[in-house]
Amino acid sequence: MVCARGLLVLSCVVVLCKGGPIMATVLNEFEEYVESVMGCRQVPGLTITMVKDNSVIYSKGFGYAQVEDKVPVTNDTKFCIGSLTKAFTSTVLAKMLTTHSRFTWDTPIQKILGNGFRLINKLRSENVNLRDLLAHKVGVPGFFNALLVGFPENVTRGEFISYLEYLPAFLPFRTRFVYSNFMYTLAGHVSEKLGGRTWEDLVRDNLFQPLGMDTSGFVTEVSDFDKSFALSYASRNRKPVRLNEKLLHCVDPLGPAGSIYSTANDMGKWMLFHLTAFRNTSLTPLDIDHDILAETYASQMATPFQEKNLFRPKYPIDDVSLAYTLGWVTSVYRGYKRVWHSGGIVGFSSLMWLFPHQNIGIFASLTGSRDNDNQLPIRVIMSRAADMLLGETPWLDSSSACSFPAPWSDVSPSVPVTGMSQFRTFWNSSQPMEFYIGSYGHPAFGNISVTIENQTQLMLYYGRFGRMVLTPVTDLAFKGHYIGPLWFATQADGQVRPVNVNFSFPVSGGIASNLSYPVDNAFAITFQRDFRKHENNGLQGSLQLTCTTSGNTRIQSTLLTFCVVIIMVMS
Ligand SMILES: *[C@@H]1O[C@H](CO)[C@@H](O)[C@H](O)[C@H]1NC(C)=O
Ligand SMILES: *[C@@H]1O[C@H](CO)[C@@H](O)[C@H](O)[C@H]1NC(C)=O
Ligand SMILES: *[C@@H]1O[C@H](CO)[C@@H](O)[C@H](O)[C@H]1NC(C)=O
Ligand SMILES: *[C@@H]1O[C@H](CO)[C@@H](O)[C@H](O)[C@H]1NC(C)=O
Ligand SMILES: *[C@@H]1O[C@H](CO)[C@@H](O)[C@H](O)[C@H]1NC(C)=O
Ligand SMILES: *[C@@H]1O[C@H](CO)[C@@H](O)[C@H](O)[C@H]1NC(C)=O
Ligand SMILES: *[C@@H]1O[C@H](CO)[C@@H](O)[C@H](O)[C@H]1NC(C)=O
Ligand SMILES: *[C@@H]1O[C@H](CO)[C@@H](O)[C@H](O)[C@H]1NC(C)=O
Numbered sequence: 001m002v003c004a005r006g007l008l009v010l011s012c013v014v015v016l017c018k019g020g021p022i023m024a025t026v027l028n029e030f031e032e033y034v035e036s037v038m039g040c041r042q043v044p045g046l047t048i049t050m051v052k053d054n055s056v057i058y059s060k061g062f063g064y065a066q067v068e069d070k071v072p073v074t075n076d077t078k079f080c081i082g083s084l085t086k087a088f089t090s091t092v093l094a095k096m097l098t099t100h101s102r103f104t105w106d107t108p109i110q111k112i113l114g115n116g117f118r119l120i121n122k123l124r125s126e127n128v129n130l131r132d133l134l135a136h137k138v139g140v141p142g143f144f145n146a147l148l149v150g151f152p153e154n155v156t157r158g159e160f161i162s163y164l165e166y167l168p169a170f171l172p173f174r175t176r177f178v179y180s181n182f183m184y185t186l187a188g189h190v191s192e193k194l195g196g197r198t199w200e201d202l203v204r205d206n207l208f209q210p211l212g213m214d215t216s217g218f219v220t221e222v223s224d225f226d227k228s229f230a231l232s233y234a235s236r237n238r239k240p241v242r243l244n245e246k247l248l249h250c251v252d253p254l255g256p257a258g259s260i261y262s263t264a265n266d267m268g269k270w271m272l273f274h275l276t277a278f279r280n281t282s283l284t285p286l287d288i289d290h291d292i293l294a295e296t297y298a299s300q301m302a303t304p305f306q307e308k309n310l311f312r313p314k315y316p317i318d319d320v321s322l323a324y325t326l327g328w329v330t331s332v333y334r335g336y337k338r339v340w341h342s343g344g345i346v347g348f349s350s351l352m353w354l355f356p357h358q359n360i361g362i363f364a365s366l367t368g369s370r371d372n373d374n375q376l377p378i379r380v381i382m383s384r385a386a387d388m389l390l391g392e393t394p395w396l397d398s399s400s401a402c403s404f405p406a407p408w409s410d411v412s413p414s415v416p417v418t419g420m421s422q423f424r425t426f427w428n429s430s431q432p433m434e435f436y437i438g439s440y441g442h443p444a445f446g447n448i449s450v451t452i453e454n455q456t457q458l459m460l461y462y463g464r465f466g467r468m469v470l471t472p473v474t475d476l477a478f479k480g481h482y483i484g485p486l487w488f489a490t491q492a493d494g495q496v497r498p499v500n501v502n503f504s505f506p507v508s509g510g511i512a513s514n515l516s517y518p519v520d521n522a523f524a525i526t527f528q529r530d531f532r533k534h535e536n537n538g539l540q541g542s543l544q545l546t547c548t549t550s551g552n553t554r555i556q557s558t559l560l561t562f563c564v565v566i567i568m569v570m571s
Contacts, residue, residue, distance in 0.1 A: 022057065026388060031062075033384055033398050038063055038366075040402035041377040044240040045073040045230045048364040048381070049264035051275065052389055056268040065230040065367075067240050075264040078229045079365035080219050080248060081350045082343025083181075084267075085260040087274075088203050089188050090134050090296045090327035091288070095206045096194040097130075098289040105131040105295055105326070109190050118165040124173050125165075133187040134326035135300035136179050139171040145499075146445050146519040147181060148489060149463030150250035157199075157253040161189050166443035168525070177301045177324060181257035188256020199256050210286050211273055213266040218259045219345075220252040229261070232347035233368040234488040240368045244485040247346045247465060258345055264363065271354060271361030278339075278356040297339060297356075299323035299330045308375075315408045316395045319383075333383075334392055342375060351378050353386060360389045380404050425457055429472040433458055436470075436503055440515040441531030448517060448527050460501060462517065470501060477502050500524070 022030075038046060044067050049059040061073030097103055103112060106129050110117050118125045124138060132138050151160065164186060170178055188199040195202045200218050208216050215228070225231060225245045232243040251259045262270070277285045277293055284290055301324045310319040321331040321340075328339045336355050343350040343365075350365035362385045366378055380401040387394040396404065427433060433452055441447045449461045450470070458470040460480055468480040479498035482489050502524070503512040516524040 022388060027058075030384060030388055033401065034062055034381055036398035037377055037381055037401050040398075042235045042238050042240065042368055043366050043377050044233050044368040045077070046364060046366040046381070047073050047075060047077055047079055047230070047264040048362070048385065049075065049268040049271075050385060050389060051268050051271045051361040053359050054272060054276070056265075056272070059264045059268055061264065066227065067231075067233065068242070069227070071227050073230060076215055076228070078215060078217075078261045078263055079350065079367070080230075080232075080261045080343075080345050080348040081267070081365060082258045082345035082348060084262075084341055084343040084350050084352055084363075085256065085258045086134075086184055087296070087327035087341060088207060088260060089184055089191070089199070089256040091293070092195075092199070092202050092206055093130060093134070093187060093191050094293045094296055095286065095288045096191050096202070097292050098284075098287065100194050103194070105129065105134075105292075109133070109186075112190055112193055117161075120165065120167060120169050124169070127173070130187055130190060131295075131300060131326065132174065133183040133190075134296075135324050136177050136183065137174045137301050138180060138183050139169045139173050139175065139178050140167050140180050140183060141170040141520055141523065142179050142181055143167075143445075143519045143523075145517075145521065146463070147254065148250060148486065149466030150247075151253060151463060152446060153464055155253055157185065157189055157192070157255075160253045161186060163444040168444075170523070177303050181254050184257035185254040191256075200259075203260075206286065207270075208266075211266075211269045213262065213269055216260060216262040216266045218255055219248045219261050220255055220259045222248075222261070230348070230365075230367050234347055235368055236488070241488070243347050243488070247485050250463075250465060251345060258343065264365075267352070267363040268361075271352065271363060274354060275356060275359055275361055278354070279359065296326040297328060297330075298325055300325055303329060305329075310408075333386060334390070336390060338386075342378075344375070349375060349378050351375070351382050353382055355386070355390070358390060360386075362386060362389065376404060425469060425471055427456070427458075427472065429475045431475050431505075435505075435511045438511065438529055439531075440527035440529055442525055442527045443531070443533050445519055445525055445527070447531075448515060450515070468499065476504065 034046065034048070037043070043063060045061070045063040045065050047061045050057050059075040061075055061077050063073055065071045065073045065077045097105065108127055108129050110126055119128060119138070120140070128138060164182065167182060191202055192199050200221070207213070222229070232245055232248065233240040234243055235241070251257070273285060277283065277290070278297060281290055281294075285293070299322060303321055303324050305321040309321060310317060312318055317334050319331070319333050321329050323330050325339070328341050331338045331340060333353070337357055339354045339356060341352055347367055348365060350363070352361070352363045354361045362382055364378055364381055364385070380396050384394055384396055384401070400407065436458060437450050437452055439447050439449050446463070451459050451461065453459045458478075460466070460468045460470050465485050466482070467484040467486070468482050470478040470480050472478055478501045480501045481498050499518055502516045504514040506513050511529070513529050515527045517527060518524045
């Protein structure tokens with residue numbers, strides 16, 4: 001049921017009449033709140049949908065999908081949902097396991113993919129199963145920076161799977177939660193093997209089509225971002241700056257981890273499906289065995305999301321995450337059980353919260369977010385929507401929503417990005433510039449190319465979008481500044497920061513032999529000059545994983561926060 005603005009239901013004395021519309025005055029306040037958050041946090045476009053008691057009760061767009069042309073956001077505007085894709089991957093796998101009943105969440109995937117399938121070591125290759133992949137139990141990290149620059153164009157998912165053997169692990173198998181888009185892609189590949197079609201076709205035929213999600217699809221298949229799409233924006237000097245939408249293709253071939261776009265209307269259907277499936281154990285929704293699907297909602301691995309958790313007495317409410325399921329996070333919000341996930345991809349930020357016991361669901365997605373605080377605007381909007389639907393007194397108002405996490409936490413406000421990264425170009429290394437140029441490769445992370453441009457500037461090229469100028473700090477250590485489409489890639493505090501790129505030389509002198517590059521903010525990987533895969537046996541022994549920080553290693557995603565913004569991993 002839809003609530004029209006201005007409709008006053010006099011018999012409603014509570015915030016929400018069970019099964020009925022939200023009171024118009026409450027809704028007006030909510031919409032004013034949303035608009036003020038969008039203003040103070042520089043959000044160009046937002047879409048939101050709410051479901052309760054088996055129907056969509058609210059679905060609306062705010063602001064502009066395309067700022068330049070003043071195209072308004074509607075409840076049919078397409079937004080990239082990033083890691084909300086992960087639940088589509090686990091749900092489609094639940095369908096595959098229903099059909100192929102000789103396999104379970106615990107079947108080693110080598111039994112499905114064949115003996116040729118390999119991860120970094122024998123233990124993982126022989127034992128890893130879908131539960132491990134989908135609950136982030138493999139111990140292989142996210143490599144956000146490698147994802148950000150994008151795999152070379154036309155690398156197939158099959159080729160990508162063959163690189164996984166060379167991916168270094170960060171923690172032992174099945175010991176701790178280590179978020180990995182790479183492992184979700186592998187899970188998607190398992191669905192392809194079971195279903196005999198691409199993961200995209202399986203999602204389309206088994207989920208989008210039967211649920212009537214007619215305006216959803218895969219951003220990797222979009223070349224023309226017409227007026228039905230919200231575009232990517234970053235904020236510069238507090239103004240939205242359009243990003244190159246081709247950057248969204250950086251998710252290729254990792255679609256199963258984050259390539260879906262959808263609309264408020266379609267996500268309403270997706271939430272109704274899950275709320276029904278959660279609640280009714282006698283159903284086989286979409287012919288998916290209920291017990292198999294129920295595993296996707298069950299806690300599997302404790303998550304170390306300390307920084308995201310809010311507790312009394314510091315905060316006025318509790319908002320605490322507990323565990324990762326298979327594509328979701330279990331949590332408690334103000335005493336209510338909540339299942340949620342977040343998604344972030346190139347300027348888009350999304351959240352979906354389900355309260356199964358109250359039969360309530362909320363989805364929102366917005367653009368223009370700065371990566372370091374991209375979950376803040378959407379989180380304060382979701383909190384207010386949840387309070388409204390749960391009938392709780394809101395704990396945020398338009399003033400605290402703009403200052404959050406202040407006044408409760410003294411987290412310093414993020415520094416606005418003012419422009420392209422500031423750098424001076426100079427050459428004061430004692431080595432000739434020519435000694436650094438060349439191609440440096442890694443079996444999982446591909447090739448980095450170092451060149452001289454305009455006779456004076458050392459440049460680094462990596463992936464489809466990584467283009468940076470290199471300036472010496474010492475003969476071995478350089479600062480790399482992104483130029484081109486990734487100019488806005490920032491670090492945890494919102495500053496556009498240089499990347500540390502180091503070279504190593506043979507003792508005998510001459511040209512550089514290796515280059516180290518931080519494929520993840522917490523890790524640098526060694527790339528070898530003129531690396532060719534077939535010439536190298538014993539590759540696994542040559543992998544150098546350097547932890548650049550000690551103690552509590554913060555794996556901070558940059559702009560591709562496919563999951564929550566900050567994942568703490570204790571080392
Ligand atoms: C979606 O937006 C249209 C246009 O504003 C509106 O008529 C419709 O009721 C909305 N849908 C829902 C479910 O709110
Ligand atoms: C990738 O494939 C497309 C379509 O086949 C082709 O047009 C394009 O040139 C290819 N790109 C590269 C770098 O090979
Ligand atoms: C579950 O679904 C069945 C079949 O549609 C229906 O008969 C039953 O009432 C539902 N149970 C609940 C608790 O909604
Ligand atoms: C090289 O020179 C061209 C032409 O002046 C300029 O457009 C380009 O930005 C320069 N490249 C670098 C890395 O400075
Ligand atoms: C080069 O100059 C920069 C900036 O002045 C300085 O920080 C760095 O130490 C110098 N490097 C060398 C190798 O002298
Ligand atoms: C790169 O060099 C800098 C300066 O020498 C050093 O502090 C840093 O640890 C090095 N990083 C790696 C990954 O080797
Ligand atoms: C380059 O890397 C390889 C493999 O990691 C290593 O064996 C070699 O010692 C490195 N060379 C230098 C000069 O650091
Ligand atoms: C990397 O470069 C080497 C040559 O240095 C080449 O053989 C290999 O195909 C390249 N790999 C990729 C993924 O482009």
